[in-house]
Amino acid sequence: MKRQDLTPVHASERRAGVGVIGCADIAVRRALPAIRESPFHLVAVASRSQEKAKGVAASFDCEAVAGYDRLLELPDVDAVYIPLPNSEHAEWARRALDAGKHVLIEKPAVASEETARALVALAEERGLLVMENFAFLRHPQHDQARSLVADGAIGELRAYNGVFGIPPTDPRGIKYQANLGGGALWEVGCYPVRAAQEYLGSSPQVLGAGLEFDPELGVDVSGVALLRDGAGVTANCSFGLSHSYRSTYDLWGSEGRLTLEWAFTPSRDARPVLRLQQKDRESRISAPASDQFLGVFTAFHDAVRDPAARPAHHQALVQQAELMARIRAHALGRGDSLSGNR
Template sequence: MNIEDLTPGQESERRAGIGIIGCADIAVRRAIPAIRKSPFDLVAVASRSLAKAESVAAGTGCAAVEGYEALLRMPGVDAVYVPLPNSEHAEWARRALEAGKHVLIEKPAVQSAGTARGLVELAEERGLLVMENFAFLRHPQHDRAQDLLAEGAIGELRSFNGVFGIPPTDPNGIKYQAELGGGALWEVGCYPVRAAQEYLGEATEVLGAALEFDAKQGVDVSGVALLRDGAGVTANCSFGLSHSYRSTYDLWGSEGRLTLEWAFTPSRDARPVLRLEQRDRETRIIAPASDQFLGVFGAFHAAIRDASARPAHHRELVRQAGLMARIRTHAG
C-alpha cells in the first residue's frame, strides 16, 4: 500500500516507513538520529557492503540491506533518503520514484534544470514527492530573519551577502573528486546560493561568477557568484574548501543590516545569533536551539501526507538546479 493511498484514519495508525540509500557520514551523524525522533519509521539502511549496512543499522532497530535495489523492493518502505555521492543522486532518485517511493535527495540534488525537471515530472506522474535536503532552511533563525525583514527592521532589502567556507579535509575524499560531482561550488557554494533565493525574486540572473581550480586535485576549491533579481536586489555568494570556517549571511537594507552569524550548519544544541544594526543601535537576537535535520524530515513527512505541499518543493528543486548550472556555465 502506497502512503498516498492512506486515509486519515489509517495515517494515525501507521507511521510512514523510510529507508536510507547509502551510509554516508551525514546519514550516520545527523539523519538517522533525526529520523528516529521524526514521524517516520526507519525501516532499513542499504549499502553495497552488507557489513557496512549492518554497522550503521546496529542499535537502530532497522534492517540492514545489501544493495540499493533490494531496499527499493522492501515492503513498508514508502520513502527514501538519498545521501549518495552527488554523481549518483539523479539515477537513484529516478529508480526510487519508479519503484513508487517518495524521495529526499541530499544537497546538491542534481546539476541541471533538465534533470531536475525530469525527476519532478516523474514524481508528479506517479503522485509522489521529490525534495532536496537543505536542512538549514528548517532552522527557526531563518524564519526570524524573514519576520524582521517583513516588519521593516532594515527597511527595503538592497542586497544579500552569503559566505560558506570550510578548512581542507582529506584530499582523497568525495568532495575533491570531480567524477563524483565534487568541488566547492557543489559542496558548499550551494548553501549561500540557496539562501539567496529566499530573499531574491523569481527572475534571478547571474551577473558574474568565478571558480578557482586546484590543478592537482582537479576540482574548484573556491569561488564567487553575483546574482540580481528583477527588482535590482543583488546577492554576492562566496564559498570555498580551503578556508577557515565561516557560515554566515547578511541582509543589507535601506535602513539597517541583519546578520546571521551561524547560518548554515549550527549544531543541534547551538543558539545562533542574529545581529541587527539600525543607525546607532545594535541588537543581538538569540535564536532557539533546534535540530534542523529533524525539521527537514518533519517537512518531508508533511509533504508526503499533504499533496498540496509538494509543488513548492518541486519548484524549489528545479529553480536551484537551474541557477547552480548557470553559475557553473558563467564561471567557464
C-alpha cells in the same frame, strides 16, 4: 499507474516508513538520529557492503540491507533518503520514484534543470514527492530573519551577502572527486545560493561568477557568484574548501543590516545569534536551539502525507538546479547557458 498517496486519513493505520540509501557520514551523524525522532518509522539502511549496513543498522535498531535495489523492494518503505555521492543522486532518485517511493535527496540534488524537471515530472506522474535536503532552511533562525525583513526592520532590502567556507580535508574524499560531482560550488556554494533565493525575486540574473580550480585535485576549491533580481537587489555568494570555517549571511537594507552569524550548519544544541544593526543601535537576538535535520524530516513527512504541500518543494528543486547550472556556466565562460556540465 499512480501510487496511492499516504494521506492523513491513513495516518492512524501505520506510520510512514523510510529507508536510507547509503551510509554516508552525514546520514550517520545527523540524518539517522533525526529520523528516529521524526514522525517517520525508520525501516532500513542500505549499503553496497552487508557488513557496513549491519554496523549502522545495529546502532539505529533497523533492518540492514545489502544493495540499494533491495531496499527499494521493501513494502514497508514508503520514502527514501539519498545521501549518496552527487553523481549518483539522479539515478537512484529515478529508481526510487519508479519503485513508488517518495524521495528526499541530499543537497545538491542534481546538476541541471533538465534533470530536475525530469525527476519532478516522474514524481508528479506517480503521485509522489521529490525534495532536496537543504536542512538549514528548517532552523528557526531563518524564519526569524524573514520575519524581521518582512516587518521592515532593515527598511528596503538592497543586498544579500552569503559566505560558506570550510577547511581542507583529506584530498581523497568525495568532495574532491570530479567524477563524483565534487568541488566547492556543489559542496558549499549551493548553501549561500539557496539562502539568497529566500530574499531575491524569482529567476535572478547571474551578473558574474568565478571558480578557482586546483590542478592537482581537478576540482574547483573556491568561487564567487553575483546575482541580481528584477527589483535590483543583489546577492554576493562566496564559498570555498580551503578556508577557515565561516557560515554566515547578512541582509543590507536602506535602514539597517541583519547578520546571521552561524547560518548553515549550527549544531542541534546551539543558539545562533542574529545581529540587527539599526542606525546607532545594535540588537543581538538569540534563536532557539533546534535540530534542523529533524526539521527537514518533519517537513518531508508532512509533504508525503499532504499532496498539496509538494508543488512548492518541486518548484524549489528545479529553481535551485537551474540557477546553479547558470552560475557554473558563467564561471566556465559560457555566458547564460543552462548547461550544468564542465
